[in-house]
Amino acid sequence: MLEKTYEPGAVEDRIYDGWLAADAFAAGAGARLGAETFTIVIPPPNVTGSLHIGHALNNTIQDILIRYNRMLKKDVLWQPGMDHAGIATQMIVERQLAERQEPGRRQMGREKFVERVWQWKDESGGAIINQLKRLGASADFSRERFTMGERGEPDDQMVRAVTKVFVELFRRGLIYRAKRLVNWHPGLETAISDLEVENLEIKGHMWHLRYPLADGVTYEFPVAFDEDGKPVEYETRDYIVVATTRPETMLGDTGVAVHPDDERYKGLVGKFVTLPLVGRRIPIVADAYADPSLGSGAVKITPAHDFNDFEVGARNDLQQVNIFTTRAEINDNAPEAYRGLDRFEARKRVLADLEAQDILDHVEDKKIMVPHDEKSKLVVIEPFLTDQWWVKADVLAKPAMASVRAGRMKFVPQQYENLFFAWMENIKPWCVSRQLWWGHRIPAWYGPDGEAFVEETEVAAMAAAEARYRKPVELRRDEDVLDTWFSSGLWPFSTLGWPEDTPELRRYYPTDVLVTGFDIIFFWVARMMMMGLEFMDEEPFHTVYMHALVRDEKGQKMSKTKGNVIDPLQLIEEYGADATRFTLAAMAAQGRDLRLSINRVEGYRNFVTKLWNAARFLEMNECRRVAGYDPRTNKLPLNRWIVGATARALAAVTSGIEEFRFNEAANSAYDFVWGTFCDWYVEFSKPVLNGADEAARAETQATAAYVLDHILKMLHPFMPFVTEELWGETGKAGPVRESQLILAEWPQMQGLEDPQADGELTWLMELISTVRSVKTEMNVPAGAKLPLVVVGASTETMRRLVESTSLITRLARLEAITPMASVPPGSAQFVVGEATWALPLGGVIDIDVEKTRLAKEIDKLDGEIAGIDRKLANEQFVAKAPEEVIEEQRSRREAAVSRRGKIAEAIARLN
């Protein structure tokens, strides 16, 4: 006997262990012989991470797809694993060292530090995998991979994959080393990618500085204008005003730019200014970058510290003077007075000195965009001139774009294509080197003259160097590691064994669907496309399903600082994994963020209980599965109807999953189970199950068990635990189960609909609902049993009444149903089908209430009829609307008119 309520906490671990024991997650588990494959690679969570609600959504969706396809008996692989998360992981371990007051990273040295990170990974990293298991994720954990491999050793396959890709790209001319401006993180002292930079609006200032012209040059500057904007008054100036939001960078200025068409400065191009505080003689150049309408129209150029200035400098052959150390302190290229100052200190000092020398013209307040570290949002990122390794992303992007254009890869929802193309078409070179220790070390060795030898092994590099120098030389390996996304870009094939030609690689590549959030479309999705096409000559997946962001109920992004984070583990704890998963699925409408509220979770927890209790009811009524039961042989309309309704629900769930409309799939199942099976079928079954007709009872018992089995199957991808538990419980009676539910086959239910049974049951439900409704409106006490009188019933209606009397009287709480020639006086009346029905209320009926009730319905019908008449009277409508639309309007009008007639008669009888 099932307990009264389902207790997820007591069941989930046991069920999960049962799946593991049956090896049900293993690649190909339960697959049909010769089945096609279905593969998903997990977006590898950071090894530092813990399960947040976005992971929960992401993995719920993957698990739904995986479980569904596994039940289709495909050869399914859900490839799990984790990402080494270079920066994040290194930071955590460094912080830990600091907290424990142990020697820092640099004191410790590279080898020891990296060893320490591995130790951290073993001890406290990767908790997220166990959290995914709590959610019910059915990935093949025996195949778990880590982007750095087992131990990061050079001969580890995951490492070799990365090395080989780097070397190959280098040989193909797609990787190069160059000194360029990068986004520099002065705290971590590493380059980061532009995707890791977030521009934040800050209240700043625009400082206007007077740079003195060199060599005694002066010019006439317009200071007053007439109505047409023509200058009428000039003053003689020996300086040029430039404006900047970052005055400290003036220490690195190597030019001043004015627009080539700017009349005010035409004579100054080719002349020089003397850089204040520094004394450097720097040229005035003409460049369209200078906008005459902004500020004074002249801009200072600092090629080493601004992306735009870098370009201007390159165009005009300006010097690059780097004034910062890797920690963004002023270096020795600046005058001694500023050396060693932090950049913000330097700003104050520079401003004070400029003011003292009367260089500062004026200051205005201005909102400016300042680049910040995307993760902390605290550290200001510096454009910084360094040597880095770059990938020619624009070359790799072309095949990926072509593939999406040709439909070989599609985005769901499709609108993400626009975002994808917008980015890919303007893709910048990808800086792949990071000045960190935790990560894949770049396979480049430098000779004594700085020549780089890019090879898969040190031995190969030595050989190459020897060939080059004609003697053995000492090589120095590049200190840097690769961007984390470089290795995760290989994930769809590296996890399957590449560069080896493994059976898994041949079988499961390309994968099928990638399920991910739009926030990593550039970081990860685009890179996998590029790498997959470049190294496997085939798209890594055919579909990219982008799910939305989970927000709180007010639509705010969840964040720890706002304190509005909903912890999925807490939800699982409190409401169960099934309710948590079902909520996420039910809210996952395409292309729309989901606002999660606890009461939705509660509602779906109730749904789990509802299902549980329906199963309990079946158990109590000995509804057991019957061997060889064929729903086609059902005699009772009740059973024929519910089987058809189950088939319809199954079709809706199936197409919902197939089309990635998880909310529709979940809601279809919900509506059917609660609104149809529990609310109507179970209630209808009660008189049959308690009745004397043995055959009818047996048929209903078998049908109920059959339908429950199908419900369990259609809900399994969404609610794996409770359905598996009930599968086991219901398996205790009747024929032995062939397998756990997880490995059961997704049903096929064709040709099971019976329109006649549907019509009959629809009529029954309408009759019962209407009786209930009239009773409530007439204030009949819920417990009171009334007789029901029917007038003007057809023979079909009479037949149905005879057949279903016990159902109707029970569910509508009636005493008896009697056909009569006319409506008894003092009755409440209503119309269902062709018949008029009456509930004799005798003396207790309030004639006025009844009249009002009926008049209200007449009004409604009149409104409907008038509306239709207006349409039908419109010649244009009759001429242009499709025939079936017109026909539908006519038949609706007819029905309304006939109903109105009957109600009008009922009113007449009251007078």
Place this chain on the structure above:
RNA sequence: GGGUGCGUAGCUCAGCGGGAGAGCACUGCCUUCACACGGCAGGGGUCACAGGUUCAAUCCCUGUCGCACCCA
């Protein structure tokens, strides 16, 4: 500034050319033999606003306002 998306019942959201829907919340009744994490019945919406296209617009187009996100 550019782009994308969204404004539908008190709340969270479906629907997206021909009859306004769900869940939660709310109201009334029900200690009915699966379930009060329940049952039954109900109230509640000029589908943001203004134009346009169409026989017909919540749905398509344009604009306005508001909100969110992305990019600069």
